Amino acid sequence: MNNHINIIGVLTSGGDAPGMNAAIRAVTRAAISQGIRVKAIYRGYKGLIDGEIKEFSSQDVSGIIQRGGTIIKSARCTEFQTPEGRRKAYQTILKEQIDALIVIGGDGTFTGGRLFAQEYDIPVIGLPGTIDNDLWGTDATIGYDTSLSTITECIDKLRDTATSHERVFLVEVMGRYAGFLTLNAAIAGGCEAAIIPERASVKEQIEDAIGNGRRKSKNSSIVLVQEHAVEGGAATVAQMIEKVHPEYSTRVTVLGHLQRGGSPTAYDRILASRLGVAAIQALLDGQRNVMIGIQNDDIVLVPLSKAIHQKKDIKEDSWEALQTLSI
Numbered sequence: 001m002n003n004h005i006n007i008i009g010v011l012t013s014g015g016d017a018p019g020m021n022a023a024i025r026a027v028t029r030a031a032i033s034q035g036i037r038v039k040a041i042y043r044g045y046k047g048l049i050d051g052e053i054k055e056f057s058s059q060d061v062s063g064i065i066q067r068g069g070t071i072i073k074s075a076r077c078t079e080f081q082t083p084e085g086r087r088k089a090y091q092t093i094l095k096e097q098i099d100a101l102i103v104i105g106g107d108g109t110f111t112g113g114r115l116f117a118q119e120y121d122i123p124v125i126g127l128p129g130t131i132d133n134d135l136w137g138t139d140a141t142i143g144y145d146t147s148l149s150t151i152t153e154c155i156d157k158l159r160d161t162a163t164s165h166e167r168v169f170l171v172e173v174m175g176r177y178a179g180f181l182t183l184n185a186a187i188a189g190g191c192e193a194a195i196i197p198e199r200a201s202v203k204e205q206i207e208d209a210i211g212n213g214r215r216k217s218k219n220s221s222i223v224l225v226q227e228h229a230v231e232g233g234a235a236t237v238a239q240m241i242e243k244v245h246p247e248y249s250t251r252v253t254v255l256g257h258l259q260r261g262g263s264p265t266a267y268d269r270i271l272a273s274r275l276g277v278a279a280i281q282a283l284l285d286g287q288r289n290v291m292i293g294i295q296n297d298d299i300v301l302v303p304l305s306k307a308i309h310q311k312k313d314i315k316e317d318s319w320e321a322l323q324t325l326s327i
């Protein structure tokens, strides 16, 4: 018995991310090694409301470190956003004798967890699990590295056909309201431009994108468009380009949910494992309502309120690198 934590609940919520399973495994095994029982909550906060719970042994998390998605399922639960939903969830906490919660997810997951912790005085520890990398206080989120690799692989394939047909490809990339995936995939894929919400006006960014193609006399180009940078996404940008340059042949590719799948990279597996173990240690140390993050390869504890509310900006040198290298 440590800080009165005998049983923890673990859940994954919001968009799934590669490496969530590695995090579940780490949390489960680290807890059991400390004599703490683990109850897996299925389908995120929905499962907490409905009491969809199964106690996990070490064996229950065998063979999952390499698997994408989440074995305990995920959901976006609007009911948990209501006081009544959270009241029902607390009934499950009492019934199952859960002393603390570990929530793996992104912004929405942490927002719900923090509110719940405040209302019912239950320790909540957040693990950053989202492909978007949009949480303040951590250099990386679980799933981001894998998603970045997936997008880069897709760009490489598109490059072949773009070059062969001398076309301009507009590729729509996920990221919610953040441009990390788009910008860094553009660097990795050697793209001509990235259109992201964090920089300049979209019109200027598109003009630059077209300019970049011209200056080098390129006969094809790949421009990444962050899903929320412009209303209508990549299709809108294609229309804008064709209006100015009817001679250009454009094609639109929306990568969609492909970006969330696949086996996690070694980086994501290691990150998830380290953060999961640190989450249990944090609970034993009496921590509550913090996200476990990574900064300069060190584990850090960040108040959930900061992780949610502070704005994480893209790196200026990355933006500059893309501009320099895409001419």
Ligand code: F6P
Residues within 6 Å of the ligand: 015, 076, 106, 130, 131, 132, 174, 175, 176, 227, 260
């Ligand atoms: O947060 C992860 C994410 O994939 C975002 O990049 C995207 O905007 C959103 O989830 C898509 O959500 P859904 O799977 O519910 O359509």
